[in-house]
Amino acid sequence: MNRRLFLLATLLATPAAAQPADLMIWGGPVYTGVAPKAVDAVAVAGGKIVYVGSKAGAQAKLGPNTQVIDLKGAALFPGFTDGHAHLRGIGERELSLNLEGSKSAAEATARVKAYLAQRKPAGPVFGRGWIETGWPEGRFLNRDDLDPIAPDQPVILVRADGHALTANTAALKAAGITEATPAPDGGAILKDAQGRLTGVFVDNAMGLIRKLRTAPTEADRRAAFEAAFKVEAAYGWTGVHSMSVDWADVSLLEAMDAEGKAALRVYNAVDGDQAGPLFTTGPRASRSGRITTRAIKLYEDGALGSRGAALFAPYADAPTTSGLVVTSPETMRASMAKARAAGIQVATHAIGDRGNANVLDLYAGQDASKLRWRIEHSQIVRPADIPRFAAMGVIASMQPSHAIGDLHFAPARLGEARLAGAYAWKDMLKAGARVVGGSDAPVERGDPLIEFYAAVARKDLSGFSAPDWQPEQKLSRAEALKLFTSEAAWASFAENELGTIEVGRIADLSAFSVDLMTAPEAEIPKGRAVLTVVDGKVVYRAD
Incomplete structure (x- = not known):
């Protein structure tokens, strides 16, 4: 014995x-x-x-x-984390009318027509994913495209970036919108040369139409998260920094984790308008630690494609506008003060050079470094403002695939002079700033191999890059790897547990069929994930 x-x-x-x-x-x-x-x-x-x-x-x-x-x-890496995505939106993309990849307004319209014929949905129809850059029509999708195929049923289609939508005449009537309807602050209602509504609404004006949508049920939201977990795991992501999260989704995700149905690690940034409970409780996490909520998401401006990004000078291709500031400085300061008092991280959307400068000004004196506050996108930045990120300890949360998509229209929007601070990953690193990589899915496809390729090649998927597209901003393979691993861990306060493969670290691992560190750059986006491991458990394995 x-x-x-x-x-x-x-x-x-x-x-x-x-x-x-x-x-x-x-x-x-x-x-x-x-x-x-x-x-x-x-x-x-x-x-x-x-x-x-x-x-x-x-x-x-x-x-x-x-x-x-x-x-x-196949090659194994520390678990890849998408540093900026919209998790529920990824699932909703899989379950709803998806116009991603439409090569023309005519094709987008044909997809809507086929969807209506096959599904025969009742009530307003919502879809997402169209983007007009590269279309032969050279314009936004508008109500004249939709009215012939849906004269009586409201159809609302959100642009890929989520910062504009187009609605048909039936939707305008259902929402009570006419040519006399004023645009709210931080929004725009587009009209043609005759003053007639085109059906396009930008940023804050989108709410005038979105009110037609019935709020999703808990079952709807659960189904969307289940679809998103499946898609993201198959791409090789082990974690997601999920942006603009509804407060109700925090408890739902925690419940799914308790049920063993949260396949990935989720770091939530709650929508700033719904952050009151988080300011009261402070940072929170599920029992397993897989679902963490300790950030809020604020919005400074709109998007470049819909000309809502706030610029110091007018758009080169639309000299009557310089973009939109969608949230007042007073509202921003109030939210930031509450976040600071509660120890909450702030992640603020800013795309234009004026938008980024405004946020840096707002962050000044707010302990941004200690609380690891972030600017989401950091897309167009004046070169003189780049060193401020490092000096203030502000994280630049950037999505490399925006550069390969935007290269086909950003030069026209900005003019050559402003390209010097556009998608400037390398300059951010040289200045000493911390840069986190993400995808902004469902705005972009959300494939980590496309994001990695964009960071190291700075070309589109066909291998094209414009002569003035700043090739010196390309990253080394080692620098790009950090964007999605160790830097993503830092940005979520998990640098002692995640981000590298070392003894004692949590076993979050991603394996891809292509060796990202040695393969010719053109081969990188042709690969696929073969293994995804979270907390030491296999959550995806390719055939």
């Missing part, structure tokens, strides 16, 4: 690192995010990394119940 007790005590006292691994991964390069040279294997036990090194050393961690995964040449 004494010997048995001694053996039991010895077993219980044995460090976790000495126990057999639950999961062993080898058979391809393992990039740790710590050293440039890849290692051969990683072992996981109890959700934590317990070994990193050679295959020979890893074999000592094998036990009778160890799950062994052979990468068969």
Whole structure:
């Protein structure tokens, strides 16, 4: 009996690192995010990394119940985190009318017509994903496109960036909107040369039409999150910084986590208009820690494509406008003061150079560095303002794929002079700023391989890049990797647990069929995720 007790005590006292691994991964390069040279294997036990090194050393961690995964040449990385996305919107894209990829207004209209014929939906129809850049019509989708196919049923279609929508005449009538309806502050109602409504509403004016939409039920929202988790895991993301989150979705996500239905790690930034409960409670997390809520999302301006981004000088292709400030400075200051008092991170949308400068001014003196406040997009910045990010400790949360999509219209919007501070990832890093990478899905596709490619190639998916598109802003492979791993961990206060493959870290891991560190750049977006591991558990594995 004494010997048995001694053996039991010895077993219980044995460090976790000495126990057999639950999961062993080898058979391809393992990039740790710590050293440039890849290692051969990683072992996981109890959700934590317990070994990193050679295959020979890893074999000592094998036990009778160890799950062994052979990468068969695929490359393993620290878990990729999407530093800016809209999680529920990703799921809704999968479940609703999706106009993404439409190559013309005619094609977008044909898709709507087919959707109406096949689904025969009752009531107002909502869709998303159209973007006119590159269309042969050279204009926004408008109500004249939609009226012939839906003369009596309201149809509302949101532009891909989420900052503009087009509505047909039936929707305008249902919402009670006429040519005499005034645009709210921070919004625009577009009209043609004759003063007739085009059906296009920008930024804050979108609310005039969106009121036609019935609020989704909890079942609807749950279905959207389930779809989003499936899609994101299959892309290789292990986590998402989810922006503009409805307060009701915080408790829903926590409940899904308790049920074992939250496949990924989610870091929530609650919509600023709904942040009252968070200011009262302070940062919160689910019991597992997989769902964390400690940030709010504010909006300074609109988007570049819909000419809502706030610029210091007028748009080069629309000299009568310089964009929109969608939230008053007084409202912004009040929200920031509450966030600061509660220890809450602030993430503020700013795209134009005036928008970014305004937010930096608002952040001044607010302990932005201590609270790790962020500017989401940081898209068009005056070169003189770039060093302010580092000096103030403001995180630049940027989405590389915006640069490969916008290169086809941003020069016309901005003019050549303003391109010097556009999508300036490298200059941000040189200045000492922390830069986090994301996708802004469903605005963009949301594929991490496209984001990584955009960061290192600064070309579109066909390999094209305009001569004035600042190729010096390209990142090295190592710099790009940090955007989606260690820097994303820092931005969510998880730098001691996530972001690298090291013993003692949480085992969030992403494997791709293409070696991001060595493959020719053109091959990167042709790859796919083959393995996604969260908390040491396989949540996606390719056939």
